[in-house]
Amino acid sequence: MRKKFNIAALLFSVILYSSFVSADDQTIKQLIKNSPGKKKYPHSHTLVLLDSTSVKVMDTGLSYYTNHTLTKVLTPQGALQLLVQNFGYDPLTAYVEVKKIRIFRTDGSIEQIPLEDIMDHTAPARAIYWGAREKMVPVGRLEAGDVLECVTFKKGFTYALLYSSEGNFFSCSAGIQVSKSEDEKYIPPMRGHFYDIVPFWSSTPVLLKSYTVSLPQDKPIQYRVYNGELTSWIKFQDKRTLYHWHTTDIPAFKREPNMVAPSDVAPKLLLSTAPDWEAKSRWFYGVNEDYGSFEVTPEVQEKVDQLIKDCKTDMEKVEVLTHWVAEEIRYSGLSMGEGEGYTLHTGEMTFRDRCGVCKDKAGILVTMLRAAGLESYAAMTMAGSRIDRIPADQFNHSVTVWKRGKNDYVLLDPTWVPGVRELWSSAEQQQQYLMGIPEGADLKTTPISPPENHYFRVKGESKLDKNSTLSGWVKITAEGQSDASIRRSLRGRVWYQRHFIEQALHQLSPKVEIISLEYNDPYNLSHPMEITIEYRIPEYGAITEHNMIFTPLVAKHLFSGWTNSYLHMNLQPEERKYGFRTRCTKLVDFQETVKIPSGYKISYTPEFDPVQGTAADFTCSYKKKGRKLIFNQTLSLKKRIYEAQEWPHFREAVSSVKKVMDAPVILEK
Secondary structure, eight states, rough: OOHHHHHHHHHHHHHHHHTOOOOOHHHHHHHHHHOOOTTOTTOOOOEEEEEEEEEEEEEESSEEEEEEEEEEEHHHHHHHHSSEEEEEETTTTTTEEEEEEEEETSOOOOEOOOOOOOEEEEEEOOSSSSSEEEEEOOOOOOTTTTTEEEEEEEOOOOOOOOTTTTOOOOOOOOSSOGGGGGGGGGGGGSTTOOOOHHHHHSSSSSEEEEEEEEEEESSOOOOEEESSOOOEEEEEEETTEEEEEEEEEOBBOOTTBBBBOHHHHHHHEESSSSSHHHHHHHHHHHHHHHTTTTTTHHHHHHHHHHHHTOOSSSHHHHHHHHHHHHHHSEEOOOOOTBBTTTTTTOOOHHHHHTTHHHHHHHHHHHHHHHHOOOOOOEEEETTTTOSSSOOOOOOEEEEEEEEEETTTTEEEEETOOOOOSSSSSSGGOOOOEEEEOTTOOEEOOOOOOOOOGGEEEEEEEEEEOOOEEEEEEEEEOOOOOHHHHHHHHHHHGGGGGHHHHHHHHHHOOOOOEEEEEOOOOOTTSSSSSEEEEEEEEESSSSSSSSEEEOTGGGGGTTHHHHHHHGGOOOOOOOOOOOEOOOOOOEEEEEEEEOOOTTTTTEOOOOOOOOOOSSSEEEEEEEEEEEEEEEEEEEEEEOOEEEEEEGGHHHHHHHHHHHHHHHOOEEEOO
């Protein structure tokens, strides 16, 4: 082990002190010779021996990156994974040159991959077409034990609203010579500043990962390591300051089902020259105001006047305009040239094209709210993972804020609320956001939306006859995100709506007969979704010589496949290492009264212990009242994002619900 560590340290020092020149071949061969193999990593197909990144930042913020990787093939499947090397890039903001790709064979030979074989093509895309391209380098046949070396040079930036929390969006281009005059487009939009988000975790084990950044001495940087420890140092050199971090023996990151984003819990490094979030807030406000993103045109004004002519309050105006943008502006992103990704397209453009991505839907809503005489601004957020305190651009989504009063801002999200009665999707609660306002704002977090705002209620009455035929009715009402789950399943499929509801009942019993069915228009957002079903189910219960056995229909959880994803979570692990999440807070409320057939009495009803705590509450009861059996159940899921230590309590509550679904009631003759 001592020998292996020394070789890794030697390789690291050669790369660090050679002004971004790769280590000599003899050193690399020594590392390969002494590197571990499949025996040490039985569950991995590849092993990264080295992942080294060096960055040189100029006064303007223009940055030059050199990346050097050595990846060892452990299995035939690993060879297939490395067969083609892909480099995604956006030519508007970044340039990369593939400097070297070589294979160190097990027989000691070195094979140079010809760079003229690089293929440049349009990157696969869906919904967002911003001109991204992809370089493909065919590597050819690899064998277990071979090591693939890649050295690339990049200049440019990855802009806000496109950053990948996995750290795998690599903006680059290969084989293109760029003159100094063209470097202007590679300077980041917040000119003079630099930020980076460096994951020190990997789905593949890594022996050595290092990151070094060189900045002018008069350009201070703040940084923080999250979720782990790194070796670091600072060095002054030639009127510049070198900052360095590295670590060794990174294990393959093991995910858990329904866990929070890996970047929330795995080691990472954040660094930024921006002083604070207030500075970023003021910049975001200024860059869009200067661009003219929210200028009101006569066409926009005319449409706004038409939409709000019957509105009596500001809130009514906000509701009408938010839902108009949500429903009428299609989510589809087209490349519009310079500034794509961090400026919001003008309201004029989005209104004309009737399409855009989140930032454009947010921008046109700001424009229309201003046309209605309301004060409104754009904001940035991160859907799916946490934004930490270092002001690096940890954003992938844009929304709108309405300033209702002094220090009173209301969040609006026209991207996430088509078919949702909310103006801000509660699937985004416990999520950080940054408003772009003139005076600047600090990072904020959306509050927890109470479970009762997202209720899913099922109430029913039924009766069993002596042949175990169950007949009766159920009424389903839903609000918030529960409403949205059902509503979105019905919208756009008029011919399918009845079939969708029938299918939900058929999952409970294939013999169900729907006698009548009523439900409100899923396109009308003025009222919560309601569905009323009258049904008949022959041979619903099991009949023995002395007993009839059944479970109340409501207890079986109608629409469980569409509205209640928590029922499909893996509840087997007793403990979790990482935090976890559900779609939204939720209140489930079930009631049913069952009239039992004459000649029978209730001999057994299941009993369940209540659950109460910070993660969830659960209660369930059966009561006898003459020849009637009254069933009641509630489940309250209190958060969207939970801590790992809350898992046992959450697991107990949801497991109890699943037990209720199968627990029988026994009638005796």
